Amino acid sequence: MMNGHCEVTSQASKDFPLNRKLEEVDPEIYDLIKHEKKRQLRGLEMIASENFTSVAVLQALSSCLHNKYSEGLPGVRYYGGNEYIDQVEVLCQQRCLEAYGLSPEEWGINVQPYSGSPANFAVYTGIVEPHGRIMGLDLPDGGHLTHGFFTPTKKISATSIFFESMPYKVNPETGLIDYEKLLETARLFKPKLIIAGISCYSRHLDYARFRTIADEVGAYLMADMAHVSGLVAARVAPSPFPYCDVVTTTTHKTLRGPRAGIIFFKKGIKARIDGKPPVMYDLENRINQAVFPGLQGGPHNHAIAGIAVAMKLAKEPEFIQYQQQVVANAKCLANGLQEKGYKIVTGGTDNHLCLIDMRSVGLNGSKAERVLELVGIACNKNTVPGDKSAMNPSGIRLGTSALTTRGLIEEDFVQVVNYIHKALIIAKEALVISGPKLVDFKRVLIEDEKIAAQLRDLEEEIGNFAIKFAMPGLPEF
The missing domain is CATH 3.90.1150.10 (Aspartate Aminotransferase, domain 1)
Known part of the structure; x- marks a missing residue:
């Protein structure tokens, strides 16, 4: 140990052939990356789902964590050698909860989804039975593909293939979500899950209104806050957490982290009925098992480390000013x-x-x-x-x-x-x-x-x- 840090270099590594730099090993790819960097530097990137992540996150992404398989959850892995990987993932979970001011007694989290679309599909797999009913904002009205998009002639998203989806719409005159029509449709369709989420909608969502509608029809409420997660973390946009059963997000858009996804799910008491034991949430095992082994193999540990770094940065004053x-x-x-x-x-x-x-x-x-x-x-x-x-x-x-x-x-x-x-x-x-x-x-x-x-x-x-x-x-x- 030196100055509190492990010595991780060796004399043998100096001339090891796999330590050659990219420009030497593959100058063609190296040149293309340089061209893309020049394009980004000399251009104006205005795609709403894109951002430039930090050097610290990029360093985590290119670290030796990439080399490790770690199927399972911390403490219950299917491979050995995960002592430090477990610590990374647990730290990432803690920082995600802290970034949004959540209690670990009330909220659980899975940081293993590869991105936002797999995160959403894991939720549907875990809590909506095959061909169960979901409702999300229609793609032409500002929703996302994974919220169940289909056309009159074709089921476009896998969500609409494996689940029965019914879109809700915006008012064509105002462009604003028509909550009254959403309620009317939900009463008829009786969805198992309602999704409060957007891909191209420029107004705050009324999560309290969504909650009232979900309660009336007996549906779970899920927020997909992928686009606004950084704004929520900085408290400059309404939080979905007081109203939702599940919250998903990517980590690379406004959050400015790596390209990955995370799932938050409620824990503890769901409802109290006079004279009976409280009804408890049962989302944790259902969602965790849907992620692995249901839909994924080994998590991307380098990305999980990158999420942890991004969540730490999200608590700094500079991040709030940025948002x-x-x-x-x-x-x-x-x-x-x-x-x-x-x-x-x-x-x-x-x-x-x-x-x-x-x-x-x-x-x-x-x-x-x-x-x-x-x-x-x-x-x-x-x-x-x-x-x-x-x-x-x-x-x-x-x-x-x-x-x-x-x-x-x-x-x-x-x-x-x-x-x-x-x-x-x-x-x-x-x-x-x-x-x-x-x-x-x-x-x-x-x-x-x-x-x-x-x-x-x-x-x-x-x-x-x-x-x-x-x-x-x-x-x-």
């Missing part, structure tokens, strides 16, 4: 675009994202996404209320988490709005030349000399703007 700035930047973005004539679904935002209905300026989501991509602004096409097809959506989704990580504040987002507006003006010019077909539009963006020159100039301007802001990462990348 406050994320929301302030999103409001600035939405207001700025509205001032330039763009329609923002729901009229604004409470969180880290906003949804722009491109029909308000004669474009659609696919065309807007492509032209923004060519100038270095990464976003995604997205359905808006009233859309019939997720493959031909009318909107784009923009988020502020990643750029806020790089240090942009409101005055910088004023400039970002200007760049978006400039790019979309060029898109409308291209549309006049190309006509309505997407394939012709994409061709004009590349082949028309005037349009292509405008895009190159704007890309260079945006790159010179973006590179002024720092970005976390390992020095070699």
